[in-house]
Amino acid sequence: MTEETVQQILSRYSHRRSALLPLLHLCQEEAGYLTPEAIGQLGERLGLSPTQVAEVATFYDMFRLKPGGRREIWVCHNLSCSLLGAEEVVRRLEEELGVKAGETTADGSFTLRRFECLAACEIAPVIQVGPDYYGPVRPEDIDALLERLQGEGR
Amino acid sequence: MRCWSGYKERGDSGSPNRADMSEKVLTKRFEISGYLGTIEEYLATGGYQAIHRALKEHSPESLIDLVRRSGLRGRGGAGFPTGVKWGFVPKDPTLTKYLVCNADESEPGTFKDRDLITRDPHQLLEGIILASYAIGCRTAYIYLRGEFVAGAVIMEQAIQDAAAHGFLGNNILGSGFNLEIHLHRGAGAYICGEETALLESLEGKRGLPRLKPPFPASAGLYRLPTVVNNVETLSNLPHIVLRGAEWFSSIGTPKSTGNRIFSVSGHVRRPGNYELPIDVPMRELIFQHAGGMRRDRRLKAVIPGGSSVPVLTEQHLDTRMDFESLAKAGSMAGSGGVIVMDDSTCMVRAGEIVARFYHHESCGQCTQCREGTAWLHKTLRRIEAGRGRKVDLDLLMDICDNMKGKTICPLSDAAAMPIESYLKYFGDEFEQHIVERACPFGSGDGS
Numbered sequence: 187m188t189e190e191t192v193q194q195i196l197s198r199y200s201h202r203r204s205a206l207l208p209l210l211h212l213c214q215e216e217a218g219y220l221t222p223e224a225i226g227q228l229g230e231r232l233g234l235s236p237t238q239v240a241e242v243a244t245f246y247d248m249f250r251l252k253p254g255g256r257r258e259i260w261v262c263h264n265l266s267c268s269l270l271g272a273e274e275v276v277r278r279l280e281e282e283l284g285v286k287a288g289e290t291t292a293d294g295s296f297t298l299r300r301f302e303c304l305a306a307c308e309i310a311p312v313i314q315v316g317p318d319y320y321g322p323v324r325p326e327d328i329d330a331l332l333e334r335l336q337g338e339g340r
Numbered sequence: 341m342r343c344w345s346g347y348k349e350r351g352d353s354g355s356p357n358r359a360d361m362s363e364k365v366l367t368k369r370f371e372i373s374g375y376l377g378t379i380e381e382y383l384a385t386g387g388y389q390a391i392h393r394a395l396k397e398h399s400p401e402s403l404i405d406l407v408r409r410s411g412l413r414g415r416g417g418a419g420f421p422t423g424v425k426w427g428f429v430p431k432d433p434t435l436t437k438y439l440v441c442n443a444d445e446s447e448p449g450t451f452k453d454r455d456l457i458t459r460d461p462h463q464l465l466e467g468i469i470l471a472s473y474a475i476g477c478r479t480a481y482i483y484l485r486g487e488f489v490a491g492a493v494i495m496e497q498a499i500q501d502a503a504a505h506g507f508l509g510n511n512i513l514g515s516g517f518n519l520e521i522h523l524h525r526g527a528g529a530y531i532c533g534e535e536t537a538l539l540e541s542l543e544g545k546r547g548l549p550r551l552k553p554p555f556p557a558s559a560g561l562y563r564l565p566t567v568v569n570n571v572e573t574l575s576n577l578p579h580i581v582l583r584g585a586e587w588f589s590s591i592g593t594p595k596s597t598g599n600r601i602f603s604v605s606g607h608v609r610r611p612g613n614y615e616l617p618i619d620v621p622m623r624e625l626i627f628q629h630a631g632g633m634r635r636d637r638r639l640k641a642v643i644p645g646g647s648s649v650p651v652l653t654e655q656h657l658d659t660r661m662d663f664e665s666l667a668k669a670g671s672m673a674g675s676g677g678v679i680v681m682d683d684s685t686c687m688v689r690a691g692e693i694v695a696r697f698y699h700h701e702s703c704g705q706c707t708q709c710r711e712g713t714a715w716l717h718k719t720l721r722r723i724e725a726g727r728g729r730k731v732d733l734d735l736l737m738d739i740c741d742n743m744k745g746k747t748i749c750p751l752s753d754a755a756a757m758p759i760e761s762y763l764k765y766f767g768d769e770f771e772q773h774i775v776e777r778a779c780p781f782g783s784g785d786g787s
Contacts, residue, residue, distance in 0.1 A: 198522040200436075200479075201562055206544035207527055211486075232544070245546040245703075247528030248486045260487075264448045265647055265693050266605040266679055302530065302697055303448035303647075304487060307605035307677070308612045309344065317490035319344040327341040334343075 187212050192231070202232050210243055219250040247301075255290040255297035257335065260314040263300045266307035270322060275311050276300065278325040282332055295336065345490070365579050365599050366572065367615045369460050377494070379501040382462035388507055390578035394470055395515040398581075403474040407577070409585035411597035415452075416442055416533070416570030417646065417675045419596075419663045428557035429475045429565045438566040439472045439480040440542065441574055444526050444533040446485060447646035448697060449677030452601040452613050453571035457484070457491045460575070461498035465521065467574030469507060470581060472519050475567050479520055483538050486527040495523050530701035534749045535568040536560075537703065548703050549749035572601055572676075592618040596662035596673075604630040606680040607637065619662040626657070626680055637682035641765070645674020647694050648754030650761035651687075671761070686781035687766040688773050691759050692720040698755035709752035712743035716759055728774040736763060 191212070195205045206228070213224040220243055222236075229239045243249045261279060263272045276287055279298055283291050290297045306312045309321030313331070320331060369375050369385055382388070394403055408423025429437055441464070445453035456464060464482075472480050484492055499521050502508050510518045524542055526532050532541045536550035539561050560566020576598060580588050589597045600618040602625055605611045609631030616625065622642065626632065633639055641651045644661065649672040652659065659669040666673045681690065699713040716739055719732050740756035747753070763770060772780050 198524075201543065203544035204524075204542060207525065207541065211525060211527065242544065242546055245529060246486070246526070249527055263693075264697060265643075265690060266449055266611075268689075268693050269606050269679075269681060269685060301487075302700065303446060303450075305445050305451040305454045305485070306344075307449055307451050307603065307679075309342075310605055310611070314487065317345065317493070320341055321344070323341050331341065 187216060203234065206232055206234070206239065206242055207246075210239075210249055214249060218256070219253050253290075255295055257295065257315060258297045258299055259335070260299050260301040260304060261287070262302070262304045262306070262310070262312050262314070264303040266303070267311040270310045271325070272311040274325045275313070275323050275328070278328045279332075282328055362599075362616055364615050366456065366463070366575050366601060367460075367613065369463070370455070375459070377458070377460045377462065377498070379462055379498070379505060382460070383505075386582075387462055387578075388466055388505075390466055390581040391469055391507060392513060394473060394581050395513055395517060398473075400474050400476055403470065403581075406585050407474070407580060410580045410588040411585075411592075411595070412573065412576055412580065412588065413596065413663065414570055415572035415576075415600065415676065417447065417648070419673060422569060422573055425557065425569075426471070426475050426567060428555065429567060430558065431476075433476065436479075436564050437475055437477040438561045438564060439468060439475060439477045440535075440538065440561065440566060440568045441468055441480065441482040441571060442533065442535065442538060442568050443482050443484040443488070443491075443571045444538060445488075445571070445675075446530040446533050447648060447675040447677055448694075449603060449605055449643060449679040450646050450675040451603045451605075452676060454488060454491060455613050456571050456575050456601075457488065458494050461494050462502065463575050463578060464571055465498055465502050465507070467577040468521055469512070469519060470577040471567065471569060471574055473517055475565075477567075478518050479522070481522050481524050481542060481561075483524050483526060483532070483542055486525050492523060492525055499523060529703075530697075531703045531749070531751060534751065537749065538568060539566065546703070548705050549751075551748050593660075593662050593664065595664055600661070600676055602661065602676050602678050604678045604680065607634045607682040607685070608632065608680050609634050616661075619660040619665065621657075622652075622659050622661055622678075623657040625661060625678065630678075630680070633680070633682055635682075637684060639680065640683045640685055641681040641687065641690075643677075643679040643681075643758070645672050646677040647679065647697065647758060648672075648750075649674045650757050651765060653765050684781065686724070686779055687762050687769050688720060688724045688779065689781070691762045692717065692724050694758050695720050695755060698751060702751060702755075706747040706752060708743050708746045709755070712739050712752060713755050715739050716743075716755060720759070723770060723773050724779055726773065726776070726778040728770075730774060732774065733763065733767070733770055 195208045225239045226236050229236045287300045304314050306319050312321035404426045412422045413419045529547045531537045532547040534549050537547035541547040556566040596618045601615045614629045656669050663673045695716040699717040702709045702713045704710045740760045743752045743756040
C-alpha cells in the first residue's frame, strides 16, 4: 500500500475514519488477512485504537483476522440455493477438499465458506470465487470445478 | 454448471422472456447483443441525454417536482416516494448535502441491482447525477456490497469514464454544477442495507442502525442532510427526465407506478430478472415469464418480496405485485425478490434457513432481535430435527410477538413476520414434525 494510494483514499472523505473499510480491504488484499501489525498501523493512521479497528473488522464477514487459504470458495446456503441443493454441494465440497466449511485445506489452497445470499439466485445453487460465479452447481460438477480452480491457482 | 465471469456478465444471454410484450426500460440495453455497458455504448444508445436535458430545462426544485409527480417509489424495500424524500432535504445552500446510492443488495432472493450495476453502470451514474443535482449535493457515494467484486471494478471504470467525458467534476456541461462520485465497498453485513446502518458503515464504524428520528434527510452522513436511494430507484431517473412524469405514472396503479424488476428464483423453470409493469399479476410473473413450475410440480408457497416478507400461497396467485395489492394480501412488495417453492419443500426447513440468516445478521444492539433471532433459529432447528415439543409452536408465536415493533430497525420484524406466516399457512406441517418426531420430507439434514 503506497502513501499515494492512502492519500487518494483519504481524499474521498471529509472525515478520515471513513477510509477505514477501504484501507482494511487493501491490507487484506496485500497480506491475505488483517495482521495485528496492520490493525495497529491503520489505527495510528486514522486516530483510532487497535481495539476500535478490530471491533469494526470483526463486524464484517469478509475480513479475516487469521490467515486462510489463497482463495476462498463461497457457497451460498440461503433459501433459493438450498431449495435447489446447496447442502449437497457443501457436503461434496467438504468431502473433496477434506475440510469442514469454515476451514482451510492442508495445502493452503482454499478456504471453504458458507455464505449468505450472494445475489445470484438465478443460477442457484451458486458458488462464488473472487469475481466469478458458478452455477447452477450440481454435486457432480464439483470435481471439474475444483480442477479448474486449482489450474487457475497455479 | 457454467462459469459466469462477473466482468462480462451474461451480456449474451439475458433471461429468455419470449412471452413478454411489455416495454423494457431499465433493462432495455440488456437485450442489445454484446452490450457490455461501456460509456461509448451507453452514449450511442441515448445515454447521458437526460443530464443535458435536466441541466438545461430543470431547476433542482422542478426536478424534484417531476419525480414527485411520476410517483416513483423506492425499489429497495420500503417503497417510500422518492420525490417526497428529496423534498425533506433542507434547501439552505450553505449546508453540505450527500447522496448515497444503496448498492448493498443483500435481501435473500434479490439480484436485480447486481445486474443493473454490472450490465449498465452508466445508467446508474446518470441517475446519481440527476438526484445529486436535485438535492444540491456535490459529493455522492455508491455503497457497494463487498461481495460484488466484479461490480466494484466495473463501477470504478464507469466513474472514471464519466469524469473523462465531462459528466462528473466541476462545471458539468457548462452548468456550474459540480459533482464527484466515489465508490465505497462494504465488507459483508446484511444490516448495512438499512440506511442508517449503511451511513454508520460509511463513517468507518460497525453497521449499527441509528434511532430515527432524526431521519437522514436532516441528519445523515456526518450528521449532514443525506438522501439514500436504491440502485433501481436511481436507474429509473434518466427515463423519467426524458419521457416525463405522466409517461411513468401511466404504468401501474395510481399509487405504484412504473416498471419494476422482479428477481424470480426457486422452483421455477426460468429463474431470472423480469422487468414488468409493477402491477403484474403474480400468476403471470411466475407461470408466463418465469416459465412455470419446474417438473410441473404444484406451487406451494411464494415469498413475494425477499425473505423478510410474509409468505403467500396458491390462493394468492391472482394478487398483483404492486405495493398496495401485496399489502392487502397480507404480505409486502419488499425488494422484488420472488422465491417460489413447490410441494416438495419443507416449510419448517425453509423457516429454519430464514431464521438462521437473521440470527447471523442481527447486529446485536437490541435485545428483542439479538435474543429473538437466536431462539427462533434454535427452536426451528429443533423441530426440523424431530426434537420439537408441542409447546414449541406457542413458543415460536410468543417469540415473534416479542420481536415486532420493539427495536431500533426493522430486522427484528423481518425475522418474525415470515416465521409467523409459515405457522399461519403451514401449521399442520409443523405439528406433523413434532408428532412424528421427524421431518416428513426427510430434509432435516441441513446445517
